Amino acid sequence: MAASSSLRPNPHTSPLSTPRRQQQHSSLSRAIPCSLSFQSHNSGSVSLRYLRCRVESGRVPLRVSASSATQVMDQAPSRASSGVPTVVEVDLGDRSYPIYIGSGLLDQPDLLQRHIHGKKVLVVTNTTIGPLYLDKVIDALTVGNPNVSVESVILPDGEQYKNMDTLMKVFDKAIESRLDRRCTFVALGGGVIGDMCGYAAASFLRGVNFIQIPTTVMAQVDSSVGGKTGINHRLGKNLIGAFYQPQCVLIDTNTLNTLPERELASGFAEVIKYGLIRDADFFEWQEKNMHVLMARDPNALAYAIKRSCQNKAEVVSLDEKESGLRATLNLGHTFGHAIETGCGYGQWLHGEAVAAGTVMAVDMSYRLGWIDDSIVKRVQKILEQAKLPIAPPEIMTVDMFKSVMAVDKKVADGLLRLILLKGSLGSCVFTGDYDRKALDETLHAFCKS
Amino acid sequence: MAASSSLRPNPHTSPLSTPRRQQQHSSLSRAIPCSLSFQSHNSGSVSLRYLRCRVESGRVPLRVSASSATQVMDQAPSRASSGVPTVVEVDLGDRSYPIYIGSGLLDQPDLLQRHIHGKKVLVVTNTTIGPLYLDKVIDALTVGNPNVSVESVILPDGEQYKNMDTLMKVFDKAIESRLDRRCTFVALGGGVIGDMCGYAAASFLRGVNFIQIPTTVMAQVDSSVGGKTGINHRLGKNLIGAFYQPQCVLIDTNTLNTLPERELASGFAEVIKYGLIRDADFFEWQEKNMHVLMARDPNALAYAIKRSCQNKAEVVSLDEKESGLRATLNLGHTFGHAIETGCGYGQWLHGEAVAAGTVMAVDMSYRLGWIDDSIVKRVQKILEQAKLPIAPPEIMTVDMFKSVMAVDKKVADGLLRLILLKGSLGSCVFTGDYDRKALDETLHAFCKS
Numbered sequence: 001m002a003a004s005s006s007l008r009p010n011p012h013t014s015p016l017s018t019p020r021r022q023q024q025h026s027s028l029s030r031a032i033p034c035s036l037s038f039q040s041h042n043s044g045s046v047s048l049r050y051l052r053c054r055v056e057s058g059r060v061p062l063r064v065s066a067s068s069a070t071q072v073m074d075q076a077p078s079r080a081s082s083g084v085p086t087v088v089e090v091d092l093g094d095r096s097y098p099i100y101i102g103s104g105l106l107d108q109p110d111l112l113q114r115h116i117h118g119k120k121v122l123v124v125t126n127t128t129i130g131p132l133y134l135d136k137v138i139d140a141l142t143v144g145n146p147n148v149s150v151e152s153v154i155l156p157d158g159e160q161y162k163n164m165d166t167l168m169k170v171f172d173k174a175i176e177s178r179l180d181r182r183c184t185f186v187a188l189g190g191g192v193i194g195d196m197c198g199y200a201a202a203s204f205l206r207g208v209n210f211i212q213i214p215t216t217v218m219a220q221v222d223s224s225v226g227g228k229t230g231i232n233h234r235l236g237k238n239l240i241g242a243f244y245q246p247q248c249v250l251i252d253t254n255t256l257n258t259l260p261e262r263e264l265a266s267g268f269a270e271v272i273k274y275g276l277i278r279d280a281d282f283f284e285w286q287e288k289n290m291h292v293l294m295a296r297d298p299n300a301l302a303y304a305i306k307r308s309c310q311n312k313a314e315v316v317s318l319d320e321k322e323s324g325l326r327a328t329l330n331l332g333h334t335f336g337h338a339i340e341t342g343c344g345y346g347q348w349l350h351g352e353a354v355a356a357g358t359v360m361a362v363d364m365s366y367r368l369g370w371i372d373d374s375i376v377k378r379v380q381k382i383l384e385q386a387k388l389p390i391a392p393p394e395i396m397t398v399d400m401f402k403s404v405m406a407v408d409k410k411v412a413d414g415l416l417r418l419i420l421l422k423g424s425l426g427s428c429v430f431t432g433d434y435d436r437k438a439l440d441e442t443l444h445a446f447c448k449s
Numbered sequence: 450m451a452a453s454s455s456l457r458p459n460p461h462t463s464p465l466s467t468p469r470r471q472q473q474h475s476s477l478s479r480a481i482p483c484s485l486s487f488q489s490h491n492s493g494s495v496s497l498r499y500l501r502c503r504v505e506s507g508r509v510p511l512r513v514s515a516s517s518a519t520q521v522m523d524q525a526p527s528r529a530s531s532g533v534p535t536v537v538e539v540d541l542g543d544r545s546y547p548i549y550i551g552s553g554l555l556d557q558p559d560l561l562q563r564h565i566h567g568k569k570v571l572v573v574t575n576t577t578i579g580p581l582y583l584d585k586v587i588d589a590l591t592v593g594n595p596n597v598s599v600e601s602v603i604l605p606d607g608e609q610y611k612n613m614d615t616l617m618k619v620f621d622k623a624i625e626s627r628l629d630r631r632c633t634f635v636a637l638g639g640g641v642i643g644d645m646c647g648y649a650a651a652s653f654l655r656g657v658n659f660i661q662i663p664t665t666v667m668a669q670v671d672s673s674v675g676g677k678t679g680i681n682h683r684l685g686k687n688l689i690g691a692f693y694q695p696q697c698v699l700i701d702t703n704t705l706n707t708l709p710e711r712e713l714a715s716g717f718a719e720v721i722k723y724g725l726i727r728d729a730d731f732f733e734w735q736e737k738n739m740h741v742l743m744a745r746d747p748n749a750l751a752y753a754i755k756r757s758c759q760n761k762a763e764v765v766s767l768d769e770k771e772s773g774l775r776a777t778l779n780l781g782h783t784f785g786h787a788i789e790t791g792c793g794y795g796q797w798l799h800g801e802a803v804a805a806g807t808v809m810a811v812d813m814s815y816r817l818g819w820i821d822d823s824i825v826k827r828v829q830k831i832l833e834q835a836k837l838p839i840a841p842p843e844i845m846t847v848d849m850f851k852s853v854m855a856v857d858k859k860v861a862d863g864l865l866r867l868i869l870l871k872g873s874l875g876s877c878v879f880t881g882d883y884d885r886k887a888l889d890e891t892l893h894a895f896c897k898s
Contacts (some may be wrong), residue, residue, distance in 0.1 A: 119862045164613060175684045180860040203652075205858045206679060206690045207770070230655060235624045241655045242691065321656075409654045411629040413568045 083108055086302070088309045090225060091317040095245045099225060099309050101302065105252040106133070106213075109140045113148075115211055115247040116141065118182025121150045122174055124197035125188040126157040129215050132258055137188050137213060151177040155193065160346035162192045162232050164240070170200040184209040184247070190216035190263070191223035191350060195241070198229030202244035212246045215255040217267020217301075218351050221274075221308035222329075224249045226316040232345060236407045237337040243321055251309075253302055261387075266351025268293060268386040269332075271304050273358065274311040276379065277328045277419070280426030282307050287378065290385040327410060327430045331419040332358030338404035339392050348393065355388035356446075361420055364442040368434055370422040378425075391446055398443045532557055535751070537758045539674065540766040544694045548674060548758050550751065554701040555582070555662075558589045562597075564660055564696040565590065567631025570599045571623055573646035574637040575606040578664050581707055586637050586662060600626040604642070609795035611641045611681050613689075619649040633658040633696070639665035639712070640672035640799060644690070647678030651693035661695045664704040666716020666750075667800050670723075670757035671778075673698045675765040681794060685856045686786040692770055700758075702751055710836075715800025717742060717835040718781075720753050722807065723760040725828065726777045726868065729875030731756050736827065739834040776859060776879045780868040781807030787853035788841050797842065804837035805895075810869055813891040817883055819871040827874075840895055847892045 085102035100111055121141055125134055130152070138150045153173040155166050174183075185208060187197035194212050201210035214224035230241015256264070268290070275283025286293070292300040312329070319325040336357030339348055362379045365371045383390050392401075410417045410430075417432040418439075534551035549560055570590055574583055579601070587599045602622040604615050623632070634657060636646035643661050650659035663673035679690015705713070717739070724732025735742070741749040761778070768774040785806030788797055811828045814820045832839050841850075859866045859879075866881040867888075 164617060168613060171682060171689055175682055175688055175856055178855055178860070178863075180862065181858060182861050199652075203648075203679075203689050203691060205688060206677065206692050228655065230652075233620060233624055239624055239654060240620055240652050242652060243655050406627055407624055409630060411627070412631050413629065414627075 085111065086306050088306065088313050090245070090313045092245060092320055095227075097246060097248050099249040099251065099313065101220075101251045101253070101306050101309065103253045103298065103302070105250055106136050106140050106254070109143045109145070111248075111250055112137075112140050112186075112211065113145055115209070116145075116148060116184050117209060118180065118184065119147055119149065120177070120179050120183040121148060121186055122170075122177065122179055122183060123150060123152040123186045123188050124155065124170055124193060124200065125152065126155045126193055128157040129189040129193070130154045133188060133213075133215065133255060137186065141186070151179070155196070157189075157192075158346040159192055159232070159340065159350065160344070162196055162345065163234075164231060167196055167200055167231055170196065171204060174200070174204050179204070179208070181205045181208055184211060186211045186213060187224070187246075188213045188215065189219070190214065191219045194219050194224045195229050195238070196231060198227070198244055198246065199231060199241050202229055202242035207244070210244075210246050212249040214249065214251060216259055216263050217256065217305070218263070218270060218349075219267075220251045220253075220256075220305050221267055222270040222312060224251075225309055225312045226326075227320070232341075236341055236404060237345075239407065239409070249309075251305060253298060253305065256296065256301060262349060262352075264296070265294070265387045266349040268304075269351035269355040269358065269383070269388055271308050272379075272382055272386070273329070273331050273354070274308050275426065276358070276362075276421060277331050277428040278315075278426055279307070279311055280424070282311070283378075283382075283425060287382055290382055294386065324430060327417070328419050328428050330410070331421075331428060332356075332361045334405055334408050334410060334416070334418055335360040335392070335401065337408065338401045339396060341404045342396050342400040343393055348389075352389050353392075355383050355386075356390060356392045359383065359390045360392070360442055360446055361418065363445065364418070364434075364438050365421040367438040367441055368420065370420060370429075375421060375425055394448060396447055397449045398440075398447045401443050401447065534560065535755050537755060537762050539694070539762045541694060541769055544676075546695060546697050548698040548700065548762065550669075550700045550702065550755050550758065552702045552747065552751070554699055555585050555589050555703070558592045558594070560697075560699055561586075561589050561635075561660065562594055564658070565594075565597060565633050566658060567629065567633065568596055568598065569626070569628050569632040570597060570635055571619075571626065571628055571632060572599060572601040572635045572637050573604065573619055573642060573649065574601065575604045575642055577606040578638040578642070579603045582637060582662075582664065582704060586635065590635070600628070604645070606638075606641075607795040608641055608681070608789065608799065609793070611645055611794065612683075613680060616645055616649055616680055619645065620653060623649070623653050628653070628657070630654045630657055633660060635660045635662060636673070636695075637662045637664065638668070639663065640668045643668050643673045644678050644687070645680060647676070647693055647695065648680060648690050651678055651691035656693070659693075659695050661698040663698065663700060665708055665712050666705065666754070667712070667719060667798075668716075669700045669702075669705075669754050670716055671719040671761060673700075674758055674761045675775075676769065681790075685790055685853060686794075688856065688858070698758075700754060702747060702754065705745065705750060711798060711801075713745070714743070714836045715798040717753075718800035718804040718807065718832070718837055720757050721828075721831055721835070722778070722780050722803070723757050724875065725807070725811075725870060726780050726877040727764075727875055728756070728760055729873070731760070732827075732831075732874060736831055739831055743835065773879060776866070777868050777877050779859070780870075780877060781805075781810050783854055783857050783859060783865070783867055784809040784841070784850065786857065787850045788845060790853045791845050791849040792842055797838075801838050802841075804832050804835075805839060805841045808832065808839045809841070809891055809895055810867065812894065813867070813883075813887050814870040816887040816890055817869065819869060819878075824870060824874055843897060845896055846898050847889075847896045850892050850896065 083104060085100040085105055088099040090097050105111055123137055134152060141150050142148055153170055155161060155169060185197050185201040187194040194214055198210055201208050212224035214220045227243050227245035229244050230238045233239040272286060275286055289300050293304060315326055315329055332354045336353035339353040339356060362376055366373060366376050380390050405416055408416060415432040417430060419428055419430050422429045532553060534549040534554055537548040539546050554560055572586055583601060590599050591597055602619055604610060604618060634646050634650040636643040643663055647659055650657050661673035663669045676692050676694035678693050679687045682688040721735060724735055738749050742753060764775055764778055781803045785802035788802040788805060811825055815822060815825050829839050854865055864881040866879060868877055868879050871878045
């Protein structure tokens with residue numbers, strides 16, 4: 001896309017706490033160690049591959065404070081007022097799109113307006129985010145653009161509303177507003193809003209354009225990228241939905257200024273995930289910088305978001321419809337979804353459930369003899385630093401886990417496939433070929449009954 | 450696909466009442482005159498093209514009675530017991546699929562089983578069709594195939610149930626049955642079942658395989674082919690859905706033996722449509738053979754179904770997502786949908802509403818001076834022969850038409866585009882560039898207020 005082609009690595013950048021290995025590969029295109037062993041559900045390893053990751057280093061327009069700069073790795077200078085976004089491309093042929101990352105991007109109307117084609121826009125947001133950013137987004141869509149009219153629908157906030165009843169409110173509004181096939185839906189909010197708005201856009205008139213403006217770390221590093229959309233069913237998470245790609249993702253890191261502490265931490269669960277499944281260097285960086293991230297250092301946040309999006313974009317480009325590789329992004333999610341469904345949607349945040357689920361997946365990997373205990377300890381430690389749970393809530397029983405996991409999307413012909421760590425840090429497998437005893441032992445180790 | 454490659458035109462066939470022009474082009478690949486003038490919503494004609502239509506003449510396994518054979522055009526001998534289906538291919542790259550057409554195809558388990566990949570199948574049907582054909586379909590899916598288990602969900606019958614509440618029953622059953630991503634949904638019924646089952650398949654776990662087994666003329670000649678799926682909203686028809694292609698369409702013409710008279714006629718509205726928009730020879734054949742079709746002559750029915758599917762397959766192959774050409778398949782549908790929505794879903798059958806809508810579209814085309822009155826008369830005559838309505842119900846007012854037509858999917862940036870006939874028989878345009886006065890006059894001519 002045009003915006004990314006102008007970005008160049010800056011030779012004057014000197015990352016301060018970059019691990020040595022990272023520095024050795026500071027070119028535009030470099031190898032990220034991500035040995036991913038795939039196993040079919042009834043056989044051994046199929047392939048082991050090292051993927052090359054194209055990293056576009058843009059100028060991250062965030063101010064670096066003196067105290068944090070010494071601890072934050074980045075390849076770009078601070079340019080809080082430059083307004084030039086970092087761009088990560090999601091390469092999907094004619095469905096490719098850019099992720100714009102930077103502070104103050106909602107003050108740059110052109111970024112959004114270049115992706116609006118018709119005359120009508122529907123902004124889908126919630127009761128928390130609407131009062132904070134809806135006016136700003138409407139301004140960004142309409143300033144200097146009088147032909148565009150914007151409607152909005154404000155949904156209740158929370159995972160417990162990610163269902164068909166709430167989705168129908170989006171359709172009602174779209175139809176009452178006489179939106180046509182050339183309209184654009186804009187998701188303004190966290191993962192719940194992004195997932196619902198995306199599925200509504202996929203389904204309204206059999207598909208209209210949509211744009212993601214994620215306002216939580218969780219949505220910025222994970223759910224807004226890659227086109228997974230959907231709603232929950234009372235029996236399981238995300239069981240109804242579509243693969244449907246946006247026109248662009250616009251991440252204004254300023255929106256994190258209003259994010260509650262618990263939501264911030266929840267997003268870090270996914271950041272940590274990328275390190276564990278495919279990017280050991282990133283995990284090591286997180287170990288050094290988690291306290292800086294928790295303190296909301298803008299440069300550290302921007303870097304973590306960019307690198308997470310690069311990992312996500314690469315995986316999605318290689319396996320859009322989750323036939324294999326993409327499933328590895330669900331480390332800890334099968335256990336986590338069981339926690340979310342079992343506790344009642346909205347009780348635990350998604351990232352909190354994923355954090356506990358990750359500990360369980362790591363525990364199981366260790367019981368299988370696939371990783372050594374140093375990884376187990378490092379995972380626990382970094383999650384604790386992020387103030388994330390490292391065990392499921394006491395209400396969860398072995399039977400609750402099993403009954404929800406039975407309807408997981410990764411079940412194939414009755415066999416539950418899991419993402420488990422295997423080998424050195426940054427390596428994982430997606431497999432149904434594991435000893436059931438280890439799964440049972442893990443469930444019993446984390447549940448009282 | 451394998452099945453179609455074995456089909457060859459039979460040199461011994463001698464169509465008896467084939468129009469001369471048709472006989473002149475009785476090769477595998479021939480030109481069908483279908484001048485389609487496309488107009489953008491704010492300019493004149495953009496292109497005029499003659500499309501070549503690949504016609505695969507298979508052996509239609511239907512018995513021809515001596516009395517009907519003299520009136521039915523077909524290029525294949527009758528082979529009621531041969532079991533070799535006619536195959537029409539829908540060419541969509543890696544989403545291509547065959548349409549199998551023939552009598553007794555549900556007695557050929559291989560046709561279905563070759564398209565089943567996982568171990569679980571969900572048959573979606575309704576209270577009318579379930580008692581008639583569900584056991585037969587389950588047998589076809591499972592005979593000699595013990596690894597496959599079949600679940601079924603039986604929905605209430607009628608357009609008034611094509612909504613989100615009914616759709617949720619399909620998801621409930623699928624999840625309770627622990628179906629996974631490798632499962633297959635089978636739509637057994639008419640257009641309502643096909644549309645709902647297809648949308649459920651598109652959305653369940655973000656997409657699973659599905660198969661269409663249409664049991665009405667309407668579904669066999671139109672709705673089961675081309676991947677349009679969806680449900681109605683109280684404010685408009687098919688406003689929520691997906692483009693989602695099946696693995697195959699299996700048309701067992703024997704299922705028409707149990708079809709009520711009114712449903713039979715309803716399907717002919719779409720058959721007539723193909724003739725009017727792109728296939729004048731087919732329309733002329735229909736004029737000669739409508740009484741044979743109404744008498745359910747199996748050979749005539751098989752021919753009408755095959756030729757309709759060929760027209761549909763060609764249009765869908767050229768424009769899957771309805772960016773232009775495909776919209777022409779909606780002749781009469783914008784008026785028709787207004788009738789269906791205005792009267793309450795289920796009061797008028799879809800084809801009945803389309804028939805009245807076609808008369809209105811033809812009337813408007815005539816008022817615009819785009820066709821001569823002989824076409825107006827021929828359309829009225831053939832619809833009357835098919836016992837279809839040629840005017841909307843008296844309840845419909847001009848305002849009712851306008852309010853429903855305003856949310857039609859063919860509205861672009863506030864402008865309603867319509868399919869109208871223009872030029873000689875078999876020619877149409879899809880355009881927003883028409884005199885509004887003609888639309889008003891047509892609406893007032895057909896409504897009392």
